[in-house]
Amino acid sequence: LIACVQDSKVLVQRCALDLLILGFPLYNSHLTTDDMIRLVTAALSTILRRDQSLNRRMYAWLLGSEVNMTMLAHYPQLIKAKAESKPLTYFEVFSKNMLVKALKIILDNSIGVRPFDLKPYKLLISLLDKDGVGPAILDDILFEYFRLLYLTCNADPKVDTTEILEEANRLFGTIEPKFLWNYIGQLFSKACANHQSTNLDIENPVRRVASGDPGVVEICTLTEFLLDKVSTFDTSADTPSKHLPGLFLQVVTLLLITAMSSRLCKSSRDLSYAPKSSLVSSQSSSDIATSVMIFRIQTHQTHR
Structure with a gap:
């Protein structure tokens, strides 16, 4: 599945995302939590292709667009969210934590990469364009981007960081x-x-x-x-x-x-x-x- 969602062909990625939506919704327990986070991490690469068909499927998977929430009333995550008076959207209950952890993995893996890895910045810019996803995770992930930028720019004083700073400015420029x-x-x-x-x-x-x-x-x-x-x-x-x-x-x-x-x-x-x-x-x-x-x-x- 990881290989499929990262395939170079859009058609293969579409089929992989369709399989994730139908067979591996984020609320199920078919896979371990760690394996689901690995899948989310890999699947996020589809967003960078800026293909509408891929984005539609990816966000349907994250937002549970095709899931009937009333059928999930007995799930422990939903019961816990109700008890703690937390938001009861599918994304907040089942997807948010996995997405945040997946982004942290992507950020951590990009440190030390040469040439500079701009994908983490482009990815958050794209996520912020999606209501109910990017804005919902910003409080949990933004300080990690501060860390990433600092660690990247200070890793080697001799390296020109103009490119990475320009991309960071584009990201922070989308935020008030x-x-x-x-x-x-x-x-x-x-x-x-x-x-x-x-x-x-x-x-x-x-x-x-x-x-x-x-x-x-x-x-x-x-x-x-x-x-x-x-x-x-x-x-x-x-x-x-x-x-x-x-x-x-x-x-x-x-x-x-x-x-x-x-x-x-x-x-x-x-x-x-x-x-x-x-x-x-x-x-x-x-x-x-x-x-x-x-x-x-x-x-x-x-x-x-």
């Missing part, structure tokens, strides 16, 4: 700037809440793809990198006057709340995107003056 900045703020909030269970590595703060939620130092490192390298993050008109000040204020508030934790205070030295306060307009500079001062003092004290 407000969402991107709010997302980073949410990551930071979550990291602060879980900081006691986060292992800090100041020397190598960015972990490999699929290694769990990012910690405080990692988020700060990624944010600085994105501001430096990805034009999408600092070209928006609202970035210097709205998004960046809002993030600074949120970070300061969270740091003050968790200041009793020595580990978090130590990690705050890596909030080195604070010097980018030059991006912030004078109109809002008074609102974030305190945050910039705290970051600079902490950084100075750490390096002394």
Whole structure:
């Protein structure tokens, strides 16, 4: 099946997807979960062909378009989703987790590939065009793309990364700037809440793809990198006057709340995107003056 969905002939891929829809819907247990994830990983390659017949079949498989949900009422996944008051769409219950794990495999496998593997970026761009699929997984997968880009660009300083950065800009350019900045703020909030269970590595703060939620130092490192390298993050008109000040204020508030934790205070030295306060307009500079001062003092004290 994996060989068929990755075949060079569209007709073979169509037949393979038809077989998946009829014989291996994502709710069944004919195959193990790991094998189903392998199938999803392989089948995602069909989306990159931009063939309507393939896309229609692929999304029918993911969305369960031909599945009667009432017949699945006894399935444990659906019962659990109801008990936890989670969304009850077929995709959310049966497909989402497999798709996210499949994407993480694709991202992790692309690290170190030369020439640069652009497929992960093209794939998410295509998925974002499909309502109910791309937007539904963005919260779970976007930070892995931050990691992928950072690890790829920093693997070898001598390698020209222009091509990969251009593709990343195309991807991030399809996402609203407000969402991107709010997302980073949410990551930071979550990291602060879980900081006691986060292992800090100041020397190598960015972990490999699929290694769990990012910690405080990692988020700060990624944010600085994105501001430096990805034009999408600092070209928006609202970035210097709205998004960046809002993030600074949120970070300061969270740091003050968790200041009793020595580990978090130590990690705050890596909030080195604070010097980018030059991006912030004078109109809002008074609102974030305190945050910039705290970051600079902490950084100075750490390096002394």
